[in-house]
Amino acid sequence: MPxxxxxxxxxxxGIIDVLTYLINSYSGLLQLIVYMIMACIFGFALIKSFQSFRALAFYDFRKLSGRQSLYNLNTDIKMPLALISASFFARTKLHYEQEQQRGTADKVIPPDAFIRDAAFQFSERYFEEKFLDPVGMMANLMPPMGFIGTIIGMVVHFLANSGTLNSEITVAGIATALYTTFIALICFTFLEFLRKVFYALAHRRIDEGLAAIAQLAVDDSDK
Incomplete structure (x- = not known):
């Protein structure tokens, strides 16, 4: 046992000695790596945020000639979310109408309310997977990276001042180490705020798309 x-x-x-040597010898490099990783994470989140803004842009459905123009749209990351929801509704309704026209006796077209709910859920899930989930993942990575930078800074400070601790130097050193976490939390809060705004605006755009397809159906029937 002994x-x-x-x-x-x-x-x-041995592990403590190795970590102490690495942090003492490469503290500046480690801090730089942490800041670079944070910058890359935040930059990627900003790119996804820009793509989200583009997908959430208002779309004027008066540009469409009718519901038939929504049947063959190819969904891509640049397509407005309102147009995606309208296209999903139109293609789903067309699918059921074609099935009924083929003569399948037991094929019943679901009510429009059912198809609207399915289109809403599909559009919401699509937007979350393409935009909200990546932004949320990047936001959640910011605080841990900030804590890592802070721990490195505090270890370096205490190792450098062991045995000669001065209250003013200690406070200044700890404050400097905490800047990394401070910056990370600001970035996290900003990204989480954007994610909440995107989520609320996505619901609005989906509703606009479904309302527009209903109006297009009325216009087509009047022709």
């Missing part, structure tokens, strides 16, 4: 404890002590002391 031999096992001594082995564990040697291993733990």
């Amino acid at each position: 031999e096992q404890e001594s082995i564990f002590n040697v291993l733990s002391n």
Whole structure:
């Protein structure tokens, strides 16, 4: 038992010595790497945010000639969300109408309310997977990266001032180390705020698309 404890002590002391050496020798590089990773994460989140804004842009359905123009649209990341929801509704309704025209006796067209709910859920899930989930993932990575930078800074500070701790130097050093977490939390809050705004605006755009397809159906029937 004492031999096992001594082995564990040697291993733990060895790990501590290695980490201490790495942090002391490469603290500046480690901090730089943390800041670069944070910048890359935040930059990717901003790109996804820009794509979200583009997908949430208002679409004027008066540009469409009718419901038939929605049948062959190819969904891509640049397509407005309102147009995606309208296209899904139109193609789903067309599918049921074609099935009924083929003479299948037991084929019943679901009510429009049912198809609207399906189109809403499809459009919401599409937007979340393409835009909201990546932004949320990047936002959630910011605080841990900030904590890592802060821990590195505090370890370096305490190692550099061991045995000669001065209250003013200690406070200044800890404050400097905490800047990384401070920046990370600001970025996290900003991205989470954008995600909430995108989520609310996405519902609005989906409703606009479904309302527009209903109006297009009325216009087509009047012709």
